[in-house]
Amino acid sequence: MVSSFWSPIYLSITIAITAGIIVGVLGTLIGRLMARRSFRGKTALETFLMLPLVLPPTVVGFLLIVIFGVNSPIGKLIETLFNQSLIFTWWAAVLAAVVVSFPLMYQSAKTGFASVDSEIEDAAKIDGATSMAVFIKVSVPLAAQAILTGFVLSFTRALGEFGATLMFAGNIPGKTQTVPTAIYLAFDTGNMQLAWMWVGSIILLSYILLFIIYRFSRTARY
Template identity: 55%
Template sequence: MNWDMYWAPIRLSLQVALVSSILAAAIGVAAAWWISRKSFRGKTIVETVFMLPLVLPPTVVGFLLLVVFGRKSWIGRMIEGIFNAPIIFSWWAAVVASIVVAFPLVYQTMKVGFASVDRDLEDAGRSIGAGEWQVFRYISFPLAFSSFVSAYILGFARSLGEFGATLMIAGNIPGKTQTVPTAIYVAVDAGNMTMAWAWTVSMIVISFLLLLITGRRTKG
């Protein structure tokens, strides 16, 4: 077995999952805090939009990202102008796709976590002069930290397994954008079952360990 060929998609998948899960966690925590503490007209619609990537077919998500970040969109042209290169079919395209599909899991988990925080403790903090950022930093987030760990692990696992949207927006360029899910697809299509099994077992082991850690923390 070609070990360089074996490790390249795994390294890239882990790198993409690490970066995207950190960004998805930051965005998800902010969104969950905002939604759980605010009341406004259209709140249900906003929450529904947040959860859409969880139920939409990955190819639909990928197509929408392709339209938004493609060279024909102003966002795509702006990014290309700033970095002198398009985001489509790059390493960062895989990160963007993973952020979008991981966000709903992070958001929903953190929303439940913030809902479990005693509002009286937050109000007590405000009564002695604490601002909203201080209430979040010293009361709400520490009390919901267990949920944050679970949210991050779930986001990381979801990013690691992303396939459809990544294939649409990042492609399958070996050594550049080829992640483990896309590598498995190509290996099976080419009849290389040895590599397909090797990558599949690796993904199963990594995903199992991540879910095991999450399950233990939930019980705790």
């Protein structure tokens, strides 16, 4: 009972942390780029980046299977390199979480960087700072609140991902069974006590993370 309860929680947290790190880096870099650049096709590209936010999770899962399945070129390449398919693995759950949570990180980071006064960045460059130094020492600190908000929101989104994960990674106990898929199975089999325990744990964790966001936002204002 104890191990069966903690295993999905441990998997959910490790998957969400891994996905959060990947999304945090990609979302911050792409958000910074899109906040300061204008080019032909930018609107179309941004629409594509935000698409997973509005698509049904089952559609995302279906597309992941098509793109990374054993019959696709990418899927065959992965199977050749690693001697196994990506589908129904821990990394499949991570990839599903990355795809569905990326828009939240990207949009938040982009908004944060867009609010940074470009004159401050230009002044740092005039003083001799490189573009990388300006990004790390000026832009990121000034957009830190938005970046942190995006990271926590994307982390909680990855933590609660269900549809794409179920289709692409499956619901294998001890391997790909996260809290949302475990709740679904427990409810389906009539184990309401275990389902309520998982529901309570994910609500508590999500509440704590959102509380951190609001607490940090209030502290940053004063």
